[in-house]
Amino acid sequence: MKRLIVCLLLVVSELALAHKPSDSYLQLESRDDSTVITGQWDIALRDLNLILPLDTNRDGLIMWGELLGQQPAIASQILSTLTVNAMTDRQTADCPLSLTGLQVSDHVDGRYAALHLRGNCPIAPQFLEVDYQFLFAQDPEHHGLLKLRHNDDVLTATFSDGQRQQQLSQDSVWQSFQGFIGQGIHHILIGYDHILFLLTLLFPAVLVWRTGGWQPAPSMTMALGQTLSIVTAFTLTHSLTLALATLGIISLPSWLVESAIAATVAIGAVANLLPRFFPRRWVMAFVFGLIHGLGFASVLADLGLTSSGIFLPLLGFNIGVELGQVAIVMVFVPIAYLMRQTHFYQRIFVPAGSLSIMVLAGVWLVERLA
Amino acid sequence: MTVSWIHRTRPTDRGTCHHRNRMVTRFFVALFSLLAGLAGAAPYTPASDDQVLAELTPAEQALGQPDRADNEADAIRKARTYVDYARQQEDARFLGYALATLSPWSDSSSPPTVLLMAEIELRQHQFDNARARLQSLLSKRPEQGQGWLMLANLERVQGRFDDATHACRRGAGSLSPVTVVICQGSIQAVTGKLPQAWQTLNRLAEQGLAAPGNEQRWLYTLLAEMAIQKGLPNQAQRHIDMARLVAPDDPYLTYLQSDVWLKQGHNDKVITRLQHWQERENALLRLSIAGQRSGHPDASQWQQAYQKRIAAARQSGRDIHLREQARFQLEVTGQYLAALANARANWDQQRELPDLRLLLASARTNSDPESLQLATDFIQRHEIHDATLQQLQENQP
Numbered sequence: 001m002k003r004l005i006v007c008l009l010l011v012v013s014e015l016a017l018a019h020k021p022s023d024s025y026l027q028l029e030s031r032d033d034s035t036v037i038t039g040q041w042d043i044a045l046r047d048l049n050l051i052l053p054l055d056t057n058r059d060g061l062i063m064w065g066e067l068l069g070q071q072p073a074i075a076s077q078i079l080s081t082l083t084v085n086a087m088t089d090r091q092t093a094d095c096p097l098s099l100t101g102l103q104v105s106d107h108v109d110g111r112y113a114a115l116h117l118r119g120n121c122p123i124a125p126q127f128l129e130v131d132y133q134f135l136f137a138q139d140p141e142h143h144g145l146l147k148l149r150h151n152d153d154v155l156t157a158t159f160s161d162g163q164r165q166q167q168l169s170q171d172s173v174w175q176s177f178q179g180f181i182g183q184g185i186h187h188i189l190i191g192y193d194h195i196l197f198l199l200t201l202l203f204p205a206v207l208v209w210r211t212g213g214w215q216p217a218p219s220m221t222m223a224l225g226q227t228l229s230i231v232t233a234f235t236l237t238h239s240l241t242l243a244l245a246t247l248g249i250i251s252l253p254s255w256l257v258e259s260a261i262a263a264t265v266a267i268g269a270v271a272n273l274l275p276r277f278f279p280r281r282w283v284m285a286f287v288f289g290l291i292h293g294l295g296f297a298s299v300l301a302d303l304g305l306t307s308s309g310i311f312l313p314l315l316g317f318n319i320g321v322e323l324g325q326v327a328i329v330m331v332f333v334p335i336a337y338l339m340r341q342t343h344f345y346q347r348i349f350v351p352a353g354s355l356s357i358m359v360l361a362g363v364w365l366v367e368r369l370a
Numbered sequence: 371m372t373v374s375w376i377h378r379t380r381p382t383d384r385g386t387c388h389h390r391n392r393m394v395t396r397f398f399v400a401l402f403s404l405l406a407g408l409a410g411a412a413p414y415t416p417a418s419d420d421q422v423l424a425e426l427t428p429a430e431q432a433l434g435q436p437d438r439a440d441n442e443a444d445a446i447r448k449a450r451t452y453v454d455y456a457r458q459q460e461d462a463r464f465l466g467y468a469l470a471t472l473s474p475w476s477d478s479s480s481p482p483t484v485l486l487m488a489e490i491e492l493r494q495h496q497f498d499n500a501r502a503r504l505q506s507l508l509s510k511r512p513e514q515g516q517g518w519l520m521l522a523n524l525e526r527v528q529g530r531f532d533d534a535t536h537a538c539r540r541g542a543g544s545l546s547p548v549t550v551v552i553c554q555g556s557i558q559a560v561t562g563k564l565p566q567a568w569q570t571l572n573r574l575a576e577q578g579l580a581a582p583g584n585e586q587r588w589l590y591t592l593l594a595e596m597a598i599q600k601g602l603p604n605q606a607q608r609h610i611d612m613a614r615l616v617a618p619d620d621p622y623l624t625y626l627q628s629d630v631w632l633k634q635g636h637n638d639k640v641i642t643r644l645q646h647w648q649e650r651e652n653a654l655l656r657l658s659i660a661g662q663r664s665g666h667p668d669a670s671q672w673q674q675a676y677q678k679r680i681a682a683a684r685q686s687g688r689d690i691h692l693r694e695q696a697r698f699q700l701e702v703t704g705q706y707l708a709a710l711a712n713a714r715a716n717w718d719q720q721r722e723l724p725d726l727r728l729l730l731a732s733a734r735t736n737s738d739p740e741s742l743q744l745a746t747d748f749i750q751r752h753e754i755h756d757a758t759l760q761q762l763q764e765n766q767p
Contacts, residue, residue: 020651020679021462023686040413045424046463050433060426065419103413104423108678109649111423114413139466140473141494143686158687255737301707368739 020109022047022142024134028084028117029149032126037084037095037119042105042112043134050138051077067113068102074115075099081134086125087167095119125150127169132159177316184320187299188328193261193364194292195328196357200268201230201285202332203350206340209275214350216340223340226281227333231325233286239318241293246300246314255368257294262364264288269358272350296321429455433467442475446482453489460621460650465490481507481514488520495719500524508540515544522553529721531561531752548579552589559596560723562753568596575612587616587623594626598633599723601757606630621652628656637664648672651679655694658702673702692716696728706735714741721748723756730762 024047028039045062048054052070054062075098084095101116128148135142144159148168157166188194205226207214217223244250268288271278278284300317339345416423439445449468456464468490469476475483484507491500504521508514518541525534538553545553551570558567571593574580580589590613597606610627617623624647628640637660644660647653654676661669676698683689692712699709710732717729726745733741749759 020682020686021688022466023682042413046426046430049426049430055426055431058431060428060431061422062424062426063419064416064421064423067423068419103415105413108675108682116413138470139463140469141462141466143688145686253737255739258739301711370739 022135022139024142024144025107025112026082026132026144026146027149028128028130028146030086030125030128031151032124035086035121035124037086037117037121037125037128039117039119041082041115041117042107043078043115044107044110044112045104046110047135047139047142048074048078048113050135064104067104071099071102074102074113078115078134079117081132083131083133084119084121085129085131086121086123087129088123088126091123092129093122095121095125127167129165129167130157130159131165133164136161136164177312180313180316181320181323183299184296184317184322185324185327186320187296187317188321188324191295191299193265193361194295196361197261197265197268197288197292198231198234198325198328199332200265200272200354200357201234201281202227202329202336203272203353204275204281205230205333206336207346207350209279212276214275214346216346217337220337223333223337227329229282230285231329233282234289234292235322235325237286237289238293238296238321241290242296242300242318242321243293243314245294245297246310250294252294254298257291257298259365259368260291261295262361262368264291265361266358266365269354269361272354273358427459429459429464438474439471442478442480442483445471445475446486449486453486453493456493458619458621460652462494465493479507479510481511481517485514485517485520488517492520492524497524497528497719512540513544515541515549517541519545519549519553522557526557526560527720527722529748529752531557546581548574548581549585552580552585552592556592559592559599560752560754562755564596564599564755568593568600571596575609583616587613587620590616591623591626594623594630595723598626598630598758599756603630603634621650625652625656628660632656632659632663635663637661637666641666648675651676651691652694654679655698658698662702677703693720693725693728696732700728700732700735706732710736710738710741714744717744723754723759726754727756727758727762730759734762734765 022044024044025042026039027041028037030037045054045067048070049062052073054066054070056066056069079097079099082097084097085092086095087093097117097119099115100118103114103116105112105114127150130146130148132144132146134144140161142161146157146159146166146168148155148157150168155168157168159166204214206217206223208217208222209215217226241250245252268284271281271284296317300314336345339349439448449471452464452468452471456462456468468486472483472487472490476487478484484503488500488503488507491497491503501521501524504517504524508517508521511517518537522534522537522541525531525537534557535554538550538557541553542550551574555567555571558564558570571589575589575593580586590609594606594609594613597603597609607627607630610623610630613623614620614627624643628644631637631639631643640656640660641664644653644657648657654672657672658669658676660666661672680691680695680698683691689695693716696709696712696716699705699712709728713725713728713732716725726748729741730745730749732738733745746763748754749763
């Protein structure tokens with residue numbers, strides 16, 4: 001009992017185990033104009049040995065001859081743990097798998113048996129459903145990593161004890177794309193400094209500066225035109241730097257970017273207070289968009305991009321940012337347009353709002369430079 | 371604004387241009403090995419039937435066709451062996467076998483089963499599950515001393531020091547006084563009472579009060595860690611030697627010792643000690659660091675091997691080695707931005723001194739004010755004294 005107690009003491013400090021847990025690697029290829037599926041399934045010899053006795057002469061060594069000897073058992077017992085269904089919108093049909101060859105392959109954690117597979121489907125699949133039952137009874141921590149090349153798309157999925165069945169359609173790529181759009185929207189909506197910058201620029205979009213005072217924009221067209229020019233300019237440049245920074249072409253220290261963003265907000269607010277010195281707001285949006293794009297890029301980097309698939313996430317994230325931005329514009333501009341003739345909007349809201357934003361951004365700037 | 375930072379390459383005083391070239395090379399080595407790791411290896415047909423494909427350890431041989439345990443007591447015994455083997459050999463597969471063995475009794479309320487399940491969860495970094503399991507057990511069976519110890523450790527690792535202290539105290543009813551003192555000492559060392567803890571535990575050691583075996587190993591390991599904290603590598607070395615008398619091949623101690631050597635610049639000792647452990651990731655990490663620092667001919671091979679392990683873990687969606695990854699990126703490949711991201715993600719899970727050191731070091735390297743603040747606040751709030759942290763704080767950029 002005593003031994004047991006103290007044995008547990010060091011548990012937490014030394015958690016990370018050095019050998020990787022058990023994974024198998026399943027690659028499948030299918031086309032929507034063919035009824036044949038081909039594939040290769042790499043299973044660690046150590047894992048296979050839990051199901052089939054690979055060390056038949058019990059000398060502690062697994063030899064190629066011993067593995068070959070188990071080929072019929074692999075074809076029956078191992079392949080039966082894997083089911084592939086061809087699916088179309090209307091029907092689902094099982095594609096019986098056969099073992100067409102056996103080789104070995106090397107992975108980071110040792111040698112694997114490479115099972116060559118072929119499935120004959122009654123119908124050509126538009127997408128696939130895969131049911132994976134291998135090894136979970138022996139090792140619930142086992143994962144099956146599937147890479148499917150369907151037509152020219154590559155889809156991936158991970159099977160685990162809790163998720164043994166997966167449908168693979170182009171949706172998977174679409175879903176991850178949607179995820180990045182969501183992240184983009186989320187980010188602009190919670191990124192106060194971006195919202196404030198945009199709003200600051202938009203405050204006077206429904207007004208015109210005439211000889212020392214704000215006047216309501218004479219027409220909806222003019223207010224819309226000013227709004228559009230600002231939003232488009234901001235979008236163009238922040239998309240550009242977002243892409244350049246994500247691709248690693250530009251790299252600036254975060255304190256600099258964050259401080260510069262705070263500065264842009266402050267300058268935007270000052271411009272509202274001293275409008276005669278800043279006649280073209282879209283120019284400001286255009287130039288400062290460059291800086292805000294770098295800020296977006298750092299968020300995208302945090303989401304954990306790999307160099308392998310950078311384009312879709314970048315596009316999705318950017319679209320998300322624009323959607324969020326459009327939402328802000330659609331809420332703010334109509335209200336501002338309706339209020340533009342009021343004394344409150346021209347004399348109180350715009351100056352006092354700009355002043356508060358300037359102070360707030362000033363505080364950020366000092367904090368970020370500190 | 372949410373957490374954000376942009377990569378900053380910090381040129382150092384010595385040979386800026388050379389340094390940057392090396393960074394670029396490292397980046398491509400890293401990228402290449404990452405891609406190589408993700409690409410499926412090409413299969414081949416061995417030349418002859420006699421070609422040896424794999425060697426099974428005796429434990430693996432014994433697995434053969436795992437037979438089901440007939441009763442709970444047998445299952446616990448068997449699972450315990452697997453978990454111990456997993457720890458000793460650092461082989462995560464055996465945790466899976468332990469789980470499979472326990473699976474018919476996974477809902478059992480018998481304390482040994484619950485404790486073992488919690489231990490497996492801890493090793494798999496499923497901290498919330500483990501906490502819930504332990505708390506539920508202890509609410510019904512507060513006399514389960516080892517449950518309180520495990521909970522105390524879990525809370526300490528996650529930086530919840532008040533909860534950890536409370537758990538040590540609750541365990542006092544069923545644990546030996548010495549065990550409770552060591553438990554408290556492990557928390558005091560990171561909550562502003564390092565000198566007291568150091569004195570108390572040293573006294574326990576001098577008077578030989580710890581139970582022979584694992585409790586001694588625990589005591590000396592803690593003392594070694596405190597010595598590192600105090601910036602006394604030679605004393606740390608002595609305590610590690612004492613702990614190793616009890617557990618000569620203990621992986622945790624081996625790595626602790628290697629880290630002391632790395633700090634002292636004894637790269638050759640690290641390489642000699644770990645060279646035969648290349649199948650272990652934790653060893654590869656330290657070999658990569660020592661190899662690079664000493665210009666060892668195998669350095670890039672170790673580096674690539676480690677990089678492949680990271681890629682494989684990421685691919686399988688089981689990225690629990692964030693602490694090690696961050697360290698590798700910070701100390702070997704110079705991927706500072708990624709190091710910071712991993713150090714931050716790791717910080718959400720684990721808040722031990724090595725995690726804090728990594729957070730502070732990567733925050734410094736990236737000049738990330740938010741992460742710096744995070745680390746500094748934690749240090750101040752808990753009055754943490756640590757030589758390495760102090761060094762990092764004093765080296766103002």
